[in-house]
Amino acid sequence: MLMQSRPGEIxxxxxxxxxxxxxxxxxxxxxxxxxxxxxxxxxxxIIVCGHTDCGVVKALLEPDQAAGMPALQSWMxxxxxxxxxxxxxxxxxxxxxxxxxLTEYNVLTQLENLQTHPAVAAALSRGDLALQGWVYDIAAxxxxxxxxxxxxxxxxxxxx
Numbered sequence: 001m002l003m004q005s006r007p008g009e010i011x012x013x014x015x016x017x018x019x020x021x022x023x024x025x026x027x028x029x030x031x032x033x034x035x036x037x038x039x040x041x042x043x044x045x046i047i048v049c050g051h052t053d054c055g056v057v058k059a060l061l062e063p064d065q066a067a068g069m070p071a072l073q074s075w076m077x078x079x080x081x082x083x084x085x086x087x088x089x090x091x092x093x094x095x096x097x098x099x100x101x102l103t104e105y106n107v108l109t110q111l112e113n114l115q116t117h118p119a120v121a122a123a124l125s126r127g128d129l130a131l132q133g134w135v136y137d138i139a140a141x142x143x144x145x146x147x148x149x150x151x152x153x154x155x156x157x158x159x160x
Contacts, residue, residue, distance in 0.1 A: 011037045017056030017106065018048055021078040023116040031117060038119040044129060048114065049143075050107045051136040057103050061086075061095075078113065082106040104144075104152050107133040111146075 013033040020030055037043040050057070056076060059066040060083050066073050082105040086098060093101075111133050114120050123129035133146035134155075144152040 011041055011043055013037075016072065016075060017054060017060070017079055018050045018110055019056070019075060019078045019106075020048065020110040020113045020117075022113045023118065025078065034114070034117050035119045038123050038129065042128075045132065046114065046120070046129065047132045047134055048107050048110045049134040049136055050103050050110075052100070052103060052138050054103060057099065057106055060106070061099055061102055079106050079109060081112075082109040085109075103135055104146070104150075107135055108146060108150050 085105045135144045
């Protein structure tokens with residue numbers, strides 16, 4: 001519904017926390033999906049889409065939430081750059097604002113990670129691929145997209 005597309009028009013790879021490991025860190029299912037989408041299906045656009053109220057992002061903010069989940073903790077290491085960036089923000093911002101920023105930073109980190117994949121780098125260098133970073137706000141029903149500077153703006157204005 002968000003993309004106004006028919007079945008089969010979108011190739012989707014879902015991962016906890018919308019995480020895309022760097023190519024050198026983890027070659028697995030995400031890498032295979034990206035490679036297939038680009039080299040077999042000739043996908044012209046990849047969107048990394050995070051969302052509000054994401055449990056993995058909450059666990060990045062408060063790591064104790066992932067206690068007892070060693071596989072998730074290992075997976076989350078691919079988002080540590082997002083957490084480190086948040087730690088550079090003023091400490092007096094609210095938990096809600098920290099979560100919003102961390103959600104956005106995580107999308108930006110995953111876009112950076114995505115660019116380490118050889119198929120992505122090659123398609124970008126040829127001009128055959130565009131990358132976008134989005135955050136879906138579940139409560140508002142809106143999507144914010146990152147601009148070239150990494151600032152997120154609501155697409156099409158706020159819904160009424």
